[in-house]
Amino acid sequence: MAGTVLVTGGTGYIGGEVIERLLAKGHSVHTTVRNLAKSEPRLRARWPRAGERLSVFQADLMSDDGWAEANVGCDAVAHVASPFPLSVPKNKNDLIVPAREGTLRALKFAHAAGIARFVQTSSAAAIAYGHPEKNHFDHHDWTNLDADVPPYIESKTVAERAARDWVAAHAPDMAFCSINPVAVFGPVYNDDMSTSVELVKKIIDGSIPLIPDMGICVTDVRDVAEAHVRAIEAPAEKVRGERFPTSEKFMWIREMADVVRARVPEHAGKVPRRPMPDWLVRVLALFMDEMKQIKGELGNVRDVSGKHTEEALGFTFIPAEQTLEDTVRSLVEKGIVKA
Numbered sequence: 001m002a003g004t005v006l007v008t009g010g011t012g013y014i015g016g017e018v019i020e021r022l023l024a025k026g027h028s029v030h031t032t033v034r035n036l037a038k039s040e041p042r043l044r045a046r047w048p049r050a051g052e053r054l055s056v057f058q059a060d061l062m063s064d065d066g067w068a069e070a071n072v073g074c075d076a077v078a079h080v081a082s083p084f085p086l087s088v089p090k091n092k093n094d095l096i097v098p099a100r101e102g103t104l105r106a107l108k109f110a111h112a113a114g115i116a117r118f119v120q121t122s123s124a125a126a127i128a129y130g131h132p133e134k135n136h137f138d139h140h141d142w143t144n145l146d147a148d149v150p151p152y153i154e155s156k157t158v159a160e161r162a163a164r165d166w167v168a169a170h171a172p173d174m175a176f177c178s179i180n181p182v183a184v185f186g187p188v189y190n191d192d193m194s195t196s197v198e199l200v201k202k203i204i205d206g207s208i209p210l211i212p213d214m215g216i217c218v219t220d221v222r223d224v225a226e227a228h229v230r231a232i233e234a235p236a237e238k239v240r241g242e243r244f245p246t247s248e249k250f251m252w253i254r255e256m257a258d259v260v261r262a263r264v265p266e267h268a269g270k271v272p273r274r275p276m277p278d279w280l281v282r283v284l285a286l287f288m289d290e291m292k293q294i295k296g297e298l299g300n301v302r303d304v305s306g307k308h309t310e311e312a313l314g315f316t317f318i319p320a321e322q323t324l325e326d327t328v329r330s331l332v333e334k335g336i337v338k339a
């Protein structure tokens, strides 16, 4: 039955797709943004026919203002908002504090409003890091915070742990679950896209001249949104306490480049072919933030399985090749990349 769902972070890549799916399935949506004056007109322009089925509220993860109002009349929360920057911040607490406190704030206000269904957008970052001996992961695994992991990874792990601890202590009957996506790609709505899509943009716009020996798992933003909506609509006992990784498959960057060349050759003129030697990554990492992150991933297989999610939520993920093709086509179509 259609209801009203609060989606936090409606301006974001994933938040926008979750709203899109909820509206398409007949739900009404409340969403939070940080700057109402700037963001509400953009959201209304994206869903011009939503009318009263879309309500926009101003609420920051770091303040109580606006959260009570945003929750009024809602049946479920999809808590998507969290800082996801391209570069590593100087102070890791710039990520960790809003991720943890924002999640707890969203949970507390939802519980106070009597909302019994809460879906947290966590990440494979909370599953697959800090275990150098392991290459294959699933929903049972947790990132090891005793290892030295980057601040974003820590922020997502801390936020998911904090949410689960809070629910266990204060709202054990709540149908709480997390969606744990790997790197998210797929069609973009505008140039305000996520850090993950930047990677495909860089592959096709020539800003990566050589390919580092690195790989990532791929998931499609449409599947990530579908998982959120199914987790909201499923019977409570099917989702309570669950973790739902979304991941189609692991691919090396060189394989991603091959897919782009094969499936969208007309936009592949600048796609790199030659490998970047590991020594060069290490040298560049001395002064480039992005290279610092790549350095730690050289030669690593970090394969997260999404099988459990497909089985439990009853749908099949879009093949990664299709996702990559659709990402490239939409980046070109929206004029974001002139390939």
Ligand code: NAP
Pocket (backbone or CB within 6 Å): 008, 009, 010, 011, 012, 013, 014, 015, 033, 034, 035, 059, 060, 061, 062, 080, 081, 082, 083, 084, 098, 121, 122, 123, 124, 156, 180, 181, 182, 183, 184, 185, 192, 193, 194, 195, 196, 197
């Ligand atoms: P995004 O496009 O950058 O969206 C992030 C959203 O969070 C934006 O709506 C942003 O609002 C909001 N936000 C950030 N800091 C906030 C704060 N202090 N107060 C209120 N809102 C705040 O990123 P995304 O890819 O859609 O990511 C959404 C969620 O998915 C995040 O939780 C991220 O960790 C998770 N995730 C993403 C990926 C991926 O590959 N993209 C993979 C796994 C998990 P503004 O517009 O105001 O900045």
